Amino acid sequence: MTKRTNWTVTILMALGSLLILFPLYLTISIALKNPQELAQSALSLPLNFHWENFTRAIEATNFFNALKNSSVITFFTLVLTILTNSMVAYAIARNMHRKLFKTLYYYFVSALFIPFPIIMLPIVKQTSALGLNNPTGLILLYVVYGMAMNIFIYVGYIRSIPVELEEAAIVDGCSTWGVFWKIIFPLLTPIHATVGILTCLWAWNDFLLPLVILNDTADATLPLVQYVFQTEFGTDYNLAFASYLLAMAPMIIIYLFAQRWIIGGVVKGAIK
Amino acid sequence: MKNSQITIEKPPISSAHSVSKRKKKVNSRMIAFYLMVLPAALLFFVFHTFPALQGIYYSFTNWNGITLDYDFVGFKNYLNLFQDPAVIDSYVFTFKFAILAAVFINIISLAIALGLNAKIKGRNLFRAVYFLPNILSVLIVGFIFNYVFTNILPGLGEKYGIEFLTTNILGNANLAWIGILIVFIWQACAFNIILYLSGLQTVPTELYEASSLDGANNWNQFWKITFPVIAPFFTINMVLSMKNSLMVFDHIVAMTGGGPGYSTTSISLLIYNGGFSGGEFAFQSANAVIYFIVIMVISVFQLKVLQKREMDM
Numbered sequence: 001m002t003k004r005t006n007w008t009v010t011i012l013m014a015l016g017s018l019l020i021l022f023p024l025y026l027t028i029s030i031a032l033k034n035p036q037e038l039a040q041s042a043l044s045l046p047l048n049f050h051w052e053n054f055t056r057a058i059e060a061t062n063f064f065n066a067l068k069n070s071s072v073i074t075f076f077t078l079v080l081t082i083l084t085n086s087m088v089a090y091a092i093a094r095n096m097h098r099k100l101f102k103t104l105y106y107y108f109v110s111a112l113f114i115p116f117p118i119i120m121l122p123i124v125k126q127t128s129a130l131g132l133n134n135p136t137g138l139i140l141l142y143v144v145y146g147m148a149m150n151i152f153i154y155v156g157y158i159r160s161i162p163v164e165l166e167e168a169a170i171v172d173g174c175s176t177w178g179v180f181w182k183i184i185f186p187l188l189t190p191i192h193a194t195v196g197i198l199t200c201l202w203a204w205n206d207f208l209l210p211l212v213i214l215n216d217t218a219d220a221t222l223p224l225v226q227y228v229f230q231t232e233f234g235t236d237y238n239l240a241f242a243s244y245l246l247a248m249a250p251m252i253i254i255y256l257f258a259q260r261w262i263i264g265g266v267v268k269g270a271i272k
Numbered sequence: 273m274k275n276s277q278i279t280i281e282k283p284p285i286s287s288a289h290s291v292s293k294r295k296k297k298v299n300s301r302m303i304a305f306y307l308m309v310l311p312a313a314l315l316f317f318v319f320h321t322f323p324a325l326q327g328i329y330y331s332f333t334n335w336n337g338i339t340l341d342y343d344f345v346g347f348k349n350y351l352n353l354f355q356d357p358a359v360i361d362s363y364v365f366t367f368k369f370a371i372l373a374a375v376f377i378n379i380i381s382l383a384i385a386l387g388l389n390a391k392i393k394g395r396n397l398f399r400a401v402y403f404l405p406n407i408l409s410v411l412i413v414g415f416i417f418n419y420v421f422t423n424i425l426p427g428l429g430e431k432y433g434i435e436f437l438t439t440n441i442l443g444n445a446n447l448a449w450i451g452i453l454i455v456f457i458w459q460a461c462a463f464n465i466i467l468y469l470s471g472l473q474t475v476p477t478e479l480y481e482a483s484s485l486d487g488a489n490n491w492n493q494f495w496k497i498t499f500p501v502i503a504p505f506f507t508i509n510m511v512l513s514m515k516n517s518l519m520v521f522d523h524i525v526a527m528t529g530g531g532p533g534y535s536t537t538s539i540s541l542l543i544y545n546g547g548f549s550g551g552e553f554a555f556q557s558a559n560a561v562i563y564f565i566v567i568m569v570i571s572v573f574q575l576k577v578l579q580k581r582e583m584d585m
Binding site: 004005006007009010012013014016017019020021023024026027030042043084085087088090091092094095101104107108111113114115116117118119120121122123124125126140141144145147170175176177180201204205207208212222223226227230237240241244247248251252255259260262263266267270271 | 300301304305306308309312313315316319320322323324326327328330337384387388390391392393394396398399400401402403404405406407408409410411412413415416417419420423424427458463466467470508518519521522525526539540543544547548553556557560561563564567568571
């Protein structure tokens, strides 16, 4: 049975996607206009490109500093998460028949049901008492809090890897560490990708944790900077939107090139 | 079970020496496994479980978060919670918001996923567009929509004489929640669409062909064939979107800051505001404990009910 293209649905989908793209069009359009042009019409295409909005936004928000903060925090969160969480999951997955490891598994995973506000007030006191109210502390918290979800994802996958591979290596005299780093870790590449994508999206876009943990404005991440400068933007919408666009641009650019991969990773993480 | 891998492997000469050597090897294997998990478990306890326990502990005190000393007050905070209008309002707002959000998100996502799964042109392009909101910062999206509601829509309303658009709904205590709901749905659908779409792709196409030969219409096909197959996705999406909407925070900070008045103050925003700047550290800790119990109960209840429905189908 050959079916023809369903044009009604195609048109409906196209109209729907305009609803998604409209706020982005608006952001680009306002970021490129000057106040007079904006006053005339917010929706019209920008005719003269006022790039100075961007240079002003970069100066006003110290954009490159925030970009560096976000990049450093996301990068170290990503690397440490993949290295440590997969290792913990491996030890748990291969010892699920032991009470201790099984208990630990449920201990980590049950944290998925614990809403952040119950931890929020005490953790702020705790991090500042320990001198961790800075990017280092933030990275540590992302790696630790991410374990709930990541261990769930990793354990499911590791248990589907046959143990025979490891047995052979053990007979050859390979230590447990060697088995993990040389055999299991490389085999986990597809699931590293999933965990990595989810972790990056979280650490890059998160607002609440940087808001409560970071003490120094110089450490502020991109979303936090938008919040901090919101009052200063006032009614200078061109400046504000140039700043929003700059803050969203890195993720949008990566998405343009890797959307298929990112969507695939997110789906795999959710279906596990 | 996994231990058998070592015992099955019979050594050539079964001397006492080699047995103890093998034991040693097993032990060093287990030591390595313990070393892999224990530091993580310790950190998790220190930075996750311990603060949660501390929160519960403080909820029985009258600490304001700043002074050095405080007293135990028993269940006083808990009793006061149920008489505090700000707390009651935040629960009413959050629940109204979360129920509507979960329902709309699932209906809209499922509809769009069905559309994307139909025979259409440019499916991959549309899929990429619909998923886009998921990669954007909630806070910045909130700021952008804030402008849409305060400037763009009233402007359009005046230009074309559409009465209900002329006022900024975010400035109206009775309507501001609708603005937040719209933005929340706009962003949350992205993830759910993709999940439903991957569910729809597991529906065997032969079933459709057979049923259309039997003369079933699209509506019947959906309820008899499609929905039963994607029911597990429906369950998960309902639970997750309900849980996420109960935790709404960023959207509100970006769009209304909880106002006008306290009309859009969600539970998490109230805990944040009251706990950090309102001198209500202990009181809001009690609020957080109740909030935790509520989320737990709802998630478990939803899973039970929806799973039962799944089995009945």
